[in-house]
Amino acid sequence: MKRAVVLFNLGGPDAPQSVQPFLFNLFNDKAIIGLPQPLRWLVAKLISTRRAPVAREIYENLGGKSPLLELTQAQARDLEVSLSAASPGDDFKVVIAMRYWHPFSGEAAAQLKAFGPDEITLLPLYPQFSTTTTGSSALEWAKAAKDAGLSAPTRTVCCYPMQDDFITAHAEMLKPYVADGAARVLFSAHGLPKRVVERGDPYQWQVEQTVAATVQALDVPGLDYVTCYQSRVGPLEWIGPSTEDEIERAGREGKPLVVVPIAFVSEHSETLVELDIEYGELAEKAGVPDYKRVPALGTHPSYVVALTSAVLGAVGGVAPNTGKRICPKGFSQCPCDRQGERAA
Incomplete structure (x- = not known):
């Protein structure tokens, strides 16, 4: 079976000239600023223009760009190896879908269209669910997948805060x-x-x-x-x-x-x-x-195992391993509530 995994992450500018468009994409996201268009576009343009000089100074400390893509690529490589070892009968492909800078969801969807997966698992590198991170990325992916003509069954690991x-x-x-x-x-x-x-x-x-x-x-x-x-x-x-x-x-x-x-x-x-x-x-x-x-987890072996378990244990498109909600009742933005799930 050909099994695809899409890693969701924020993204970051890859050069000084990418800082302002990256910020614009961030603030033009409805999950970040809830104004209707064209007001949101105007506000995003204003904020990104004003903040870009300060942000460029911040990224100068990092060599002029974010290291996030390269680090996410390392996580993707280790996850692909781990998945292949855990399920040797399957052909795995792990791709990256950044929310606010390249590679965008459309680029990841094009990669998967060429791969021709039998199933797709959406896996956020946000361990805790938020509408502003995983929720936003999932909506963007749905549009990109439709545009690319991807029809494979798709499951989403919404979160793994206590895995x-x-x-x-x-x-x-x-x-x-x-x-x-x-x-x-x-x-x-x-x-x-x-x-x-x-x-x-x-x-x-x-x-x-x-x-x-x-x-x-x-x-x-x-x-x-x-x-x-x-x-x-x-x-x-x-x-x-x-x-x-x-x-x-x-x-x-x-x-x-x-x-x-x-x-x-x-x-x-x-x-x-x-x-x-x-x-x-x-x-x-x-x-x-x-x-x-303390450093971020990166490719810590136990974290790679956690991601592997999340992919292989994703059930029902909700939480890894159980398919049941982990949040108490009352969180109306929990994906379980939106899917009509009952609390476990």
Whole structure:
């Protein structure tokens, strides 16, 4: 059987001249800015034009471009090898569909059209579901697949925030940093406007479940930790506490910090620049005695196993291994609610 896997990821500019169009694509997404067209186009044009110079300075720290594509390609290669070893009778092809820069969903769909898959699994590199990430990518993929004439049965792994091997990977990465019990751990995730969560988006709840499961797997008595959120932009109220506020609090309390990118599985500007450089400088200014950052999971063997299990265990287009919802009732934007599923 020919089995295709589509890896969803954010994407990032591949050159300085790509920064502004990348930002425009981001802010022109209805899942990010909910205005109707043509107002959304105008707002996206204004924001991307204003933010591009600052963003280009950020990417100068990374050699003028995002490393995300190359890192996602490495994950795709390792996943393809792992899937082939786990199911040797099948022919696997893993492709990448970035949301806001190349390769877009249309490019990935064209690759699969040439491959001719018998089935397709959509696999987000966003472990926790949000309408602004996985939800947006899935909608874009549906349009691209239709345009390409792809008719193979398609399943979606919506999320895997508590998947055993995913949690094991986080615990294995973090454990050397907390062996002496001296540091406070900041589990930092990308934030969302509060109104997105209030509309029923399960992202924050799922992030908290990932943190709780990681702490349990670590089994470090008395671990001092906080779940917090970074990357706030604009005037809206965002979910909290903010990572910046927690860094400043640690400085006031003279507490060393270990920061974990709990919702990012690849290095990119939010980890290499925001966490490492900007927040590192903030920590020094705030008087934090020691500031360390755990790397993103990348191609950690346990994470690759988690992705493999998610693909091979995808059932019913919902959650890996069970096909049942993991979110409590009340999250109206959970894919299970939209598909009429009952809570497990």
